[in-house]
Amino acid sequence: MNRVANVFSCVVLILAFVMSSWVIFTRRVALAPPGVKVIRLAHWQLEPGVRDGLSILSKEFAELPEVREKYGAVQVRCEAVPESVFGPWVSTTLVSGEAPDLMEIGLGLPWPTWLSYQQRYFLPMSGILNAPNPFNLGTDLEHVALRDTLSDGGRSGYVEELQDYYRIPLARITGRVFYNKSLFERLTGMSRPPSEWREFLAVCKRIEQVRDGQNRYYVPIASSRYHMFAWLGMVADPITWRALFKADFNRDGTVGNDETYAAFRSGVLTMRSPEVRAKFDIVRELIANFQTGFVGVGRDEAVMLFAQQRAVFIATGVYDALALKAQAAGQFEVGVMRFPFPSSTDPVFGALSTGEVFDPANAGFTFGVTRFSKHPELAKDFLRFLASKRGNERLNHEIGWIPVVTGTSLPRMLQGFEPMSRGQWSCLNFELGGQTWIRFQQLFALLQTDQRYTVDRFADEFQPYFTQQGETDWADAIRDWQRRLRNDELLASSYRVEALLTPPGEANRIAWQKYRGFVARLTWPQIRQQASVQAVDGKTDRPVGPYEYLPGVLEHARELFKSRNLHPEAPAAP
Amino acid sequence: MTDEGHFTMRSRGRGASKIVLAASILVGCDKSPADNTSTPPAREGVSKLQMQDPMRAGRAFGRAQLTADDSELEILRYAENLSKQYADGSEWRPEAKALDIRAFEELAAGRKLALTGTFTDAASVAGLQQKYEAVYARFPNTIAGEEAFLYHIALAIATLPGDRLEQIRREVASYLSSHPTSLFTPELLGLAAYMAGKSGDHRRAVELTLAAIEANSVSPRELQHGDQLLLFQAGLAAQFDVGDFDLARQLYARYIKTYPTDQRCFLLEQLVNDMNSREREWSKDVGQSTASPKIGSGEK
Numbered sequence: 043m044n045r046v047a048n049v050f051s052c053v054v055l056i057l058a059f060v061m062s063s064w065v066i067f068t069r070r071v072a073l074a075p076p077g078v079k080v081i082r083l084a085h086w087q088l089e090p091g092v093r094d095g096l097s098i099l100s101k102e103f104a105e106l107p108e109v110r111e112k113y114g115a116v117q118v119r120c121e122a123v124p125e126s127v128f129g130p131w132v133s134t135t136l137v138s139g140e141a142p143d144l145m146e147i148g149l150g151l152p153w154p155t156w157l158s159y160q161q162r163y164f165l166p167m168s169g170i171l172n173a174p175n176p177f178n179l180g181t182d183l184e185h186v187a188l189r190d191t192l193s194d195g196g197r198s199g200y201v202e203e204l205q206d207y208y209r210i211p212l213a214r215i216t217g218r219v220f221y222n223k224s225l226f227e228r229l230t231g232m233s234r235p236p237s238e239w240r241e242f243l244a245v246c247k248r249i250e251q252v253r254d255g256q257n258r259y260y261v262p263i264a265s266s267r268y269h270m271f272a273w274l275g276m277v278a279d280p281i282t283w284r285a286l287f288k289a290d291f292n293r294d295g296t297v298g299n300d301e302t303y304a305a306f307r308s309g310v311l312t313m314r315s316p317e318v319r320a321k322f323d324i325v326r327e328l329i330a331n332f333q334t335g336f337v338g339v340g341r342d343e344a345v346m347l348f349a350q351q352r353a354v355f356i357a358t359g360v361y362d363a364l365a366l367k368a369q370a371a372g373q374f375e376v377g378v379m380r381f382p383f384p385s386s387t388d389p390v391f392g393a394l395s396t397g398e399v400f401d402p403a404n405a406g407f408t409f410g411v412t413r414f415s416k417h418p419e420l421a422k423d424f425l426r427f428l429a430s431k432r433g434n435e436r437l438n439h440e441i442g443w444i445p446v447v448t449g450t451s452l453p454r455m456l457q458g459f460e461p462m463s464r465g466q467w468s469c470l471n472f473e474l475g476g477q478t479w480i481r482f483q484q485l486f487a488l489l490q491t492d493q494r495y496t497v498d499r500f501a502d503e504f505q506p507y508f509t510q511q512g513e514t515d516w517a518d519a520i521r522d523w524q525r526r527l528r529n530d531e532l533l534a535s536s537y538r539v540e541a542l543l544t545p546p547g548e549a550n551r552i553a554w555q556k557y558r559g560f561v562a563r564l565t566w567p568q569i570r571q572q573a574s575v576q577a578v579d580g581k582t583d584r585p586v587g588p589y590e591y592l593p594g595v596l597e598h599a600r601e602l603f604k605s606r607n608l609h610p611e612a613p614a615a616p
Numbered sequence: 617m618t619d620e621g622h623f624t625m626r627s628r629g630r631g632a633s634k635i636v637l638a639a640s641i642l643v644g645c646d647k648s649p650a651d652n653t654s655t656p657p658a659r660e661g662v663s664k665l666q667m668q669d670p671m672r673a674g675r676a677f678g679r680a681q682l683t684a685d686d687s688e689l690e691i692l693r694y695a696e697n698l699s700k701q702y703a704d705g706s707e708w709r710p711e712a713k714a715l716d717i718r719a720f721e722e723l724a725a726g727r728k729l730a731l732t733g734t735f736t737d738a739a740s741v742a743g744l745q746q747k748y749e750a751v752y753a754r755f756p757n758t759i760a761g762e763e764a765f766l767y768h769i770a771l772a773i774a775t776l777p778g779d780r781l782e783q784i785r786r787e788v789a790s791y792l793s794s795h796p797t798s799l800f801t802p803e804l805l806g807l808a809a810y811m812a813g814k815s816g817d818h819r820r821a822v823e824l825t826l827a828a829i830e831a832n833s834v835s836p837r838e839l840q841h842g843d844q845l846l847l848f849q850a851g852l853a854a855q856f857d858v859g860d861f862d863l864a865r866q867l868y869a870r871y872i873k874t875y876p877t878d879q880r881c882f883l884l885e886q887l888v889n890d891m892n893s894r895e896r897e898w899s900k901d902v903g904q905s906t907a908s909p910k911i912g913s914g915e916k
Contacts, residue, residue, distance in 0.1 A: 293848075568774040
């Protein structure tokens with residue numbers, strides 16, 4: 043009996059093994075059919091349309107005659123990995139050598155980690171970015187280097203620390219205000235919302251006063267902790283731009299955290315300076331039109347409010363456009379508008395406004411090719427296809443995002459709301475360090491939630507803390523610079539070795555040029571740091587502001603102008 | 617023999633020793649392969665390398681592959697490739713001299729001190745400067761030596777009083793005239809421009825900045841973005857520090873053309889408008905209507 047039982051157990055075991063093997067075999071065959079070159083692409087975009095778009099483009103790519111001729115049968119498998127686990131997933135697959143051929147880069151890990159991953163596990167892309175894209179054949183971009191066909195010149199794929207390109211962007215990301223068209227028309231009697239700030243606030247006021255059949259009020263703007271970023275980035279932060287003319291001590295066109303601190307320490311700026319205070323005043327004007335308790339509300343709840351037609355406007359990234367459209371399907375039409383902004387005649391903010399906001403739509407959705415790819419040329423070609431004029435336009439029309447290739451059209455929903463590369467931008471940065479930044483966030487949260495907490499009180503409480511506690515954070519920032527310098531030195535060493543090992547020729551020359559880039563990064567920090575320290579101590583080289591004429595210069599310019607116009611042939615004055 | 621030649625030959629010798637080692641393993645020599653005067657091609661290759669003749673060594677290693685076992689083939693290919701690389705290097709002096717590892721080793725001692733020390737007093741700064749000076753004095757024609765000089769100047773700018781800047785600037789000028797092909801010419805010109813600006817010689821600062829940008833244009837296809845800030849700042853200096861509006865407009869136009877989607881373009885267009893309106897006012901004084909050039913239109 044025992045013998046029969048043993049034999050039976052063995053037979054069951056063998057059958058189970060055979061069945062398992064068969065299942066694994068058939069699955070493997072399905073994943074990688076014999077004779078088919080398979081490449082895998084991984085990304086974290088779970089928004090509607092992305093997976094479909096990539097899937098459609100993958101099939102189109104595999105069916106292209108030139109692809110079939112070059113590679114034979116091809117299959118592209120797209121894998122969407124949720125944002126919350128993308129970082130650990132990336133680390134696991136890269137370290138185990140199981141990484142896909144193409145991977146979206148940038149989320150879920152600290153940037154220094156991504157930096158080392160790119161250096162170690164990804165292929166440099168200079169070669170394909172500096173050559174024309176073969177998939178642009180027959181278009182006006184046929185002879186243009188791939189990087190020059192991208193709206194940002196490929197900069198979003200250039201890794202400054204590694205002095206090379208490691209990624210190719212496939213879309214442009216920006217924010218827009220979406221609105222319920224029919225509800226807006228019904229509540230305001232207007233056909234389209236105004237883009238001027240005061241008029242927009244007046245419309246919000248009108249919406250707030252209307253009640254429905256059950257005497258319920260409407261919310262002008264649906265918002266949440268998440269959605270606040272868009273309003274800050276496109277309205278509240280850019281209103282600070284005149285701070286540039288006072289605090290851009292190193293004249294790089296921005297006001298960094300060190301310059302903000304230096305400006306406050308030296309008294310060039312205060313919390314009551316018009317260009318600083320305006321940011322907080324405009325926030326107060328804005329949040330008066332949000333639903334009550336928006337700070338405690340998540341992203342989905344705000345979208346729900348909009349989808350249930352209880353709110354007219356919602357501001358978010360264009361990547362949510364299709365999701366909003368899907369939520370509204372069969373109920374109402376979703377409209378798009380630019381962010382409202384004060385005009386130069388605004389009674390409160392006019393002096394601080396040019397009426398335009400820099401809204402470049404940063405290139406994103408960037409992909410790199412991993413060193414584990416069994417078919418790196420095929421993977422690069424698929425990326426080239428997605429970054430071609432036709433491929434990129436098609437992909438983004440499917441997804442509802444903004445194409446990154448120049449000369450392409452926007453998806454229908456976003457037409458008329460192209461990115462703007464001209465306008466004012468944010469010129470304040472309080473993110474100096476741990477303590478002051480935490481304090482800022484605490485007080486700023488109070489400003490958003492407590493109507494009794496005034497902008498004046500916020501200014502009175504934050505300014506002394508920032509200027510005093512900032513000393514500690516400033517010292518930490520200097521130490522951080524020193525640490526970064528050590529990291530840069532280490533990276534420089536690796537490129538020095540690479541240059542030394544590269545055979546003579548063009549590749550060697552380029553390797554030494556890369557090395558030079560690193561050395562340049564090691565050269566300037568000490569000088570710039572000294573300049574920042576001087577600025578914080580109120581000692582700048584210029585007796586006037588960074589965008590003001592030095593004493594006597596304007597008179598010289600005038601004399602020069604006169605001499606050139608009275609005596610056009612005369613040599614220019616020294 | 618010149619310094620440059622010396623380093624070239626020495627580095628070749630170091631590479632040769634690797635091939636000698638590989639070939640020794642291949643031919644089973646216990647002693648130095650130089651003792652072997654037999655004729656098989658692999659031995660000949662080793663011998664030619666020892667005679668600093670990598671070209672003939674490469675050919676010999678190539679011939680050896682025709683009759684070699686599979687197990688030896690890889691090493692012979694390596695030896696042939698390496699020999700060819702060194703043979704090519706004989707006509708490529710700037711990079712060949714960079715192979716001087718010893719100079720980099722000495723520079724590393726200085727860099728270690730720079731990264732770990734604090735330079736709040738003159739004595740510690742002087743100690744670090746001595747390390748840099750020793751490297752560029754001892755290895756003047758190597759990349760390591762050039763790099764040491766660059767660090768020396770940067771440290772001097774950051775630590776010395778403003779009245780010494782003119783002296784440092786002369787030092788840079790002298791160095792550039794004696795090292796016209798230095799790898800770090802753009803950085804040295806950039807530092808010279810910074811010093812000129814600090815010393816109040818703003819026109820010179822603009823000129824040097826533009827020279828740094830030109831010198832940097834060695835491989836615009838491969839490296840980019842480094843010049844963007846320099847060009848922006850040169851334009852600002854031309855307008856606000858020198859008062860040369862025509863030059864400022866030219867530089868702004870160049871910036872906008874090169875980086876058309878950059879956020880600074882908006883600012884530059886505003887600055888051009890400001891200059892144009894000032895000139896319109898001034899043109900009333902000179903009794904003529906002067907049409908100010910429009911940015912980006914190409915008119916002057």
